Structure formats: C-alpha cells, structure tokens
Amino acid sequence: MDRRTFLKIGAGVVATTAMGPLPQLVSCLQAKETKACAKNKWGMVIDVAKCVEGCTVCMDACRKENNVSAGNYWIRLATIKPKVPNAKSQPIPLLCNQCDDPFCVKVCLVKASFKRQDGIVLIDEHRCIGCRYCMIVCPYKSRSFVFKHYEEITNPDSPKRQHGVVEKCDFCVSRIDKGLMPACVEACPNKAMSFGNLNDPNSEVAKLVATGKAQRIRPDLGSKPKVYYLGL
Amino acid sequence: MKTYFTKIEGKSNGFYILLGILGVLAMAGLYSSYLMFTKGHYLTGMNNQVPWGLPIIITIYFIGLSAGSLVLSSLSSVFGKTEYKGFSRIAVYLAALLLVGALLSLGLDLGRPERIMLAFFYLNPQSIFSWNGFLYSSYILICVVYLWAMFKEKDKLVKAIGTLAVIWAIGVHSGTGGIFGFTSGRELYHSPLTPPSFVAAALSSGTGLTIILLVLTFKVTRRFLDPQLIFGLSRLLIAFILVVLYFLAVENLTRIYSPASYEATHFLLFSGNVYCLVFWVGLIFIGSIVPAIILFIKKSIGWIVFSSALVVFGVLCERFIIVIPGQVLPSELFPGYEVSSPFMDGAMGSYIISPLEIIQAVGVLAIIGILYILGLKFFAFLPEGKK
C-alpha cells in the first residue's frame, strides 16, 4: 500500500467511524474495493518460546480494545503438553487464524461472515442471524456467541455487539486500517507476536515464514491458516 | 373403489378441551422463546463449545418425520398401492405441518430471529444451509399443491406432484444431513453416510408417527380403519428399522476401524457415559431391537402402535446422538498433546438441556397439534367410514 492510498483509506475510516459501527463496516467494504487492500495479506507469527505461562496481557488488551463479552475469547492463552511422561508444558496463544480458505465464510448462509480482500475474515454483526453454523464448522474454536447482553463498554470506539450474534478476532481491523498494530501484538511485553503483510517479502512476518520454521495449527484441515507459530 | 373424504365435526367438548390445552402449551413455548430472544441464549443449556442444542435436534427430527410421512402418502398416488389412499391426504398435511414445525424451531433458535428474511435475500451458494432454506420453503409449497391436486381429484397431477414431492423430501433430508456430514474437522459429523442414513431414519420415524396418528385419529373420530393397512405399514416399518441399523453399523465400523476417528467413535460408543446410554439403550435397544422383535411376533394394532412409539422415540435419540456428541468432543488441534485453556480447549464440553428449551420444543409441538386438529375440522382430510 503506498502512502497516499493509505492516507485516503485512513481518512475514510476515521470519518466514518465517527458515525458508529454500521458506517465503519461500510468503510471496510469500501476498502475492499480499493486495490491497495488486495495487495496486502495480513498474517501473524507468534514465537511461543517467548510466551509465559499464566500471562494474560494479550487477552486483557484484546478484551479492552474490542469490547469482548464476558466468557468469550477472541484470543486465549492455552497450554499444551505432550502426552509423554515428564513433558514440559508450553503456553500458546490461540486466535482466529484468518484462514485463507475459511470454512466459516463458506457456510454462512447470509454471507455475514466474509473475507476482505486483504484476507481478514470479518463478521457483519448487523447481518448475522445467529445461527451458529460457523461455530460448528470452525475447526479452531475461534468463534464465540454473544449469549448475553453486556453493559460494560471498555472501548467506545469499537463496535458494541448485541446478544444473539457471533463474534471473533478480526485482527483489530480498525487499528490496522489506521496503520496501527493489533492490540495484542502491541501489548505483549515480550514481543512474542509479529504482525504484517505476508505478501511483502521484506516484512518481518514474511521473513520469519520464509525460514521454514514457522508452523501452523492443523494445516491438514485445508483452511489455510494465516497465523504461524515458532518454537512449537 | 372410490374413497370419499370428509371433515370432522369439531364441536364436541373434547375437541375444545384439546384445543385449549394445546393453546396453553403453545403460549408457554412462545413465551420461553420470547425470553431467549430478549435476554439472550444464556438461558439455554448451550455454550460456546456446544452452540447447537435441543432446538436443532427438534428441527432435524421434525424434518425427518415430515419426509417420512410424505413418502408414505405417495404409496397410493405414486406407487399405485390404492389401499393406502385413505390416509394419503392426512399424511401430506402432516408432512407440511411438521416442516412448518421444524422451521419454527429453527427460527426461534436463531440469535437474531427478526433477521430471518435475510436468509432469502443473501443466498450463499457455497452454504448447504442456504440451499436448505430454499429446499424447505419450496417443499411446503409442493405439499400445498399436492394437497390441492388431491382435493380436486386430479389423478395425473397427483401422481406427478407426488413423484416430485418424494424426490424433494429425499433432497430436503439429504440436505439436512449434509449440514452435518459436510463438516470436516469434526470426527463425529464428517461422513458421506450422514445424508442417506438421515433419509433412512426419516422413513422409519415417519412411518412410526403416521401409524400412531392414523390409529389415534381414526379411533377418536370413530372411523373404520382397515387393519390390513396398518399391518402393511408395520411391515414397512420393520424394513426401515433394519436399514437404519445397517447404516449405523456401517458408519460406526468404518469410523472405529480408521485410526483418525477411532477415539471419537470409542467415545460415542463406549466411554461417553450419557451418550453411550442414549446410543445403546435409547436408540439400539428400546428404539430399534425391541420394536423390531415386537413387530415380528405380535400382529395386533395395539402392539404395532406401541412399537411405533418406541421407534419414534428411538429416532429422537438418534437425532440427539447426531447433534450433541460431535460438539462435546473437543476438536483435536494438537494431536498428541494435552490441551487446556480458559476457553475449555481440549476439554469435554457439556450440554444440559434447560427447561426453557424443553418448554419451547413442547410449544412447537403444540402448535403443530393445533394446526393438525383445526385442519381436520376445516378440510376433508379423513376418509368417510363408520364404525
């Protein structure tokens, strides 16, 4: 994305976000039309060796940024442990993989789940009918249902979801569109996460992926995840 | 021999009392849906691990019953078995009602039911669910035309529409099975056998329900029901039970033989406590083997109705087994690892049906009941005949 298109989109986003969640979504759809977006393919590389067990920084930052409802998680720190004696446990953050071939988008009967041209998978929460089919098919358990209306709004700039729709990580799309990093990436004190454009060979993420050491979770399922892990 | 059809009187006290009871149940069901709609789904037993619960079970159950009774209705019109003509109208009507019930249950379960119309505006050709929206609504339409043709005694048209209806019923049911079968990544869902075994279960439960309702309706309205007709249906029922068992055997043997799905199948069949119970006791023993044996050795209307009820119950267990265990079992994100997280990754989910969901399901059933008896009153569905 060159500087000028970036500014244009940025200005559009800023102008429309001021009007509330619906226009913001429209702005995403408009951004979808611009060429600039298609050039990008956002991805993430997480070095789990830098993760600390019991740490909640990324989860807290996410919750605060995105008004995630209680009990739901857009990112969660899981612990994995090989099923062998005396194995060491390893913390690992799990979030929506922003799959390139997303099952959730395929099954959504009203196309409320959709993939933007830059590869981010979004949910139009004004269209979602709450059928939860997407939750059934997402192999990564990345989606949560808003079971209860919640009053507590931590970030007034972020959309507020009503109960009865599905929510999930959107790579902090409104931050990306402003040129910022996702909240979890920015918050991690150990810089365990890198975020960037997989299509740009000079980006940090592309370089890390090019080393061949970055793995994805269950790529055999065929959804082409775009979140990579180092040190697994 | 020509069959004449008549309406029921619908003026007795019994009729109004029944209507009243059903009305109360329906109101209770709608009220619990209203609570879920305004307060949120936390009132149900569903959670992020098991987002599909009783309403989805009821939906696919009713769709199955509907497809089954539609196929039965076509025995006379399409397959030329004129002795079954007496109940063809009521079977088509029942098929349409059950599908309405299924859609109602599905619609009331949505997080945002007020947006249901969006499903017709934004079709997603890649989503089997989206296709089903089209299949379901056209199915109801076909039933209506089918009934109309029957009322007008247009035999050729009846035959044509009847054939279409049977194909549609199988399509609708396969499509519903596809919602589960096409789900890769869930061991207990992903199977090409799901659509055909859905059809088999539809036929057995549909036949069971039709038998029960026929005997009841004819008895209550004091009409003569030819026992041969019920005996014929009961022979069909045996065949359908055996087909269901056959599909279950093939599906589970295939799964347990393959290392990839061994654990999941083992869970369902042997270690998943309540799910094993529902599978072996509910579905296999009470719902299939016992009625099959009874149907083989006892040839009386009473026993046939009893075993039909068992089959109808067994298929409800089957629907439960299809929907719930596949979700309860966590998806294997890290094969060979133990996984834990605050979001219950790697842990068994649980689903405890909440009273509200049950009231809602009973309410939907009551609505079908109301429409059924009102239908008998206003349309000539039942063959004339004295007792």
Ligand code: SF4
């Ligand atoms: S991880 Fe799940 S929710 Fe995220 S894009 Fe992939 S299939 Fe969709």
Ligand code: SF4
């Ligand atoms: S719950 Fe919403 S986003 Fe998910 S498939 Fe249904 S309509 Fe689409």
